Amino acid sequence: AQSVSQHNHHVILSEAASLELGCNYSYGGTVNLFWYVQYPGQHLQLLLKYFSGDPLVKGIKGFEAEFIKSKFSFNLRKPSVQWSDTAEYFCAVNGGGNDMRFGAGTRLTVKP
Amino acid sequence: NAGVMQNPRHLVRRRGQEARLRCSPMKGHSHVYWYRQLPEEGLKFMVYLQKENIIDESGMPKERFSAEFPKEGPSILRIQQVVRGDSAAYFCASSPGSDYGYTFGSGTRLTVV
Numbered sequence: 001a002q003s004v005s006q007h008n009h010h011v012i013l014s015e016a017a018s019l020e021l022g023c024n025y026s027y028g029g030t031v032n033l034f035w036y037v038q039y040p041g042q043h044l045q046l047l048l049k050y051f052s053g054d055p056l057v058k059g060i061k062g063f064e065a066e067f068i069k070s071k072f073s074f075n076l077r078k079p080s081v082q083w084s085d086t087a088e089y090f091c092a093v094n095g096g097g098n099d100m101r102f103g104a105g106t107r108l109t110v111k112p
Numbered sequence: 113n114a115g116v117m118q119n120p121r122h123l124v125r126r127r128g129q130e131a132r133l134r135c136s137p138m139k140g141h142s143h144v145y146w147y148r149q150l151p152e153e154g155l156k157f158m159v160y161l162q163k164e165n166i167i168d169e170s171g172m173p174k175e176r177f178s179a180e181f182p183k184e185g186p187s188i189l190r191i192q193q194v195v196r197g198d199s200a201a202y203f204c205a206s207s208p209g210s211d212y213g214y215t216f217g218s219g220t221r222l223t224v225v
Contacts, residue, residue, distance in 0.1 A: 034213055043203065044155075044216040090155060100145070100205075100214060104154035 003027075004093050006103035013081055014111050021076040021106050023091030033074040034092040034100070035065055044090065050074065061085070083112045116141075116206050117186075118217035125194045125224050133189040133220045137206030144187045145214060146179060149201040161187060194224045 007022035025031065032051050036044040048059025055067040065076045074091060091103040117136040125131050137144050146158040157171040161181035172179065176194075181187040191198055201221050205214035 032213075036216075043218045044205075046213050046215075049213050101157060102147070102155040 004091055004101050004103040006089075006091055006106050008106045009104070010107045010109070012109045012111065015083055016080050017110075019076070019078040019081045019085075019108070021089055021091075021108070023074045023076065023103060024072050025074070025091075025093040025101075026072065027093060027095040029095055032094040033065070033067060034094070035059065035063070035074075035076050036090045036092060036102075038088045038090065038105075040087070047076070047089075081108070081110050083110050086110045116204055116215050116217035118202075118204050118220050120220060121218060123220055123222045125222065127195055127224055128193050131191040131194050131198070131222055131224075133191075133202050133204075133222070134186045135189070135204030135206075135217060136186040137204075138215050141206035141208050141215070143207045143209060144181050145205045145207075146187075146189050147203045147205065149203060149219070155203065158189070191222075194222075196224050198222060199224045 003026050005024045013019060034049045035047040037047050038044045047063050048057050048065055050057045050067045058064050063076060063078050065074055067074050086109055088105045088107050090105045092100045094100045116138055119134050123131055135144060142162055144161045147155045148158055149155050159172050159179045160168040161179060163181055164183050176192045178190045189202060199222055201219045203219045204217045207214045
């Protein structure tokens with residue numbers, strides 16, 4: 001069964017700091033990978049997705065993620081965070097099966 | 113083009129009552145997914161449905177929980193005889209197919225008192 005691990009439960013950064021959130025998955029076949037963001041009190045919104053092609057994926061709001069197949073990883077990055085990036089971030093994997101599995105989430109707090 | 117519509121946004125039930133949560137997928141989306149979000153636990157998959165069919169219910173508790181997606185009307189997540197531990201946010205998502213990203217609804221926050 002596919003599973004997703006997010007290494008950091010809570011990350012606290014100052015504005016302008018660089019961000020990297022880890023995501024590893026376990027699945028033997030071809031995968032589609034996603035990062036979602038959930039702002040306080042809101043529903044999940046898609047940040048970016050990887051299906052195939054260039055493993056470096058650009059998303060909205062300056063986020064990007066890199067798919068490293070050999071490491072089963074899809075880490076999320078942003079060179080300079082803003083206070084408005086405070087949210088919970090979820091990595092998700094769809095292994096071509098019937099459903100998407102989510103990681104437990106990483107709560108990002110950006111201090112102004 | 114309305115997104116995924118969930119109602120009610122907030123639902124309060126006493127222990128032992130039934131809770132019915134509704135989800136209308138985006139227009140053109142025939143795949144519906146239900147997730148439960150507990151504090152500090154992230155999103156847990158519950159069930160995946162297509163019209164009139166349950167495709168995968170491996171995340172559903174064996175008792176008291178059921179889901180349907182009829183030919184006409186919204187998908188319904190039904191919780192019978194609710195208990196305090198059922199208090200959570202329940203999110204519905206839809207997609208046009210299993211290999212696409214999902215669009216999420218705003219969720220229903222169930223509180224059992």
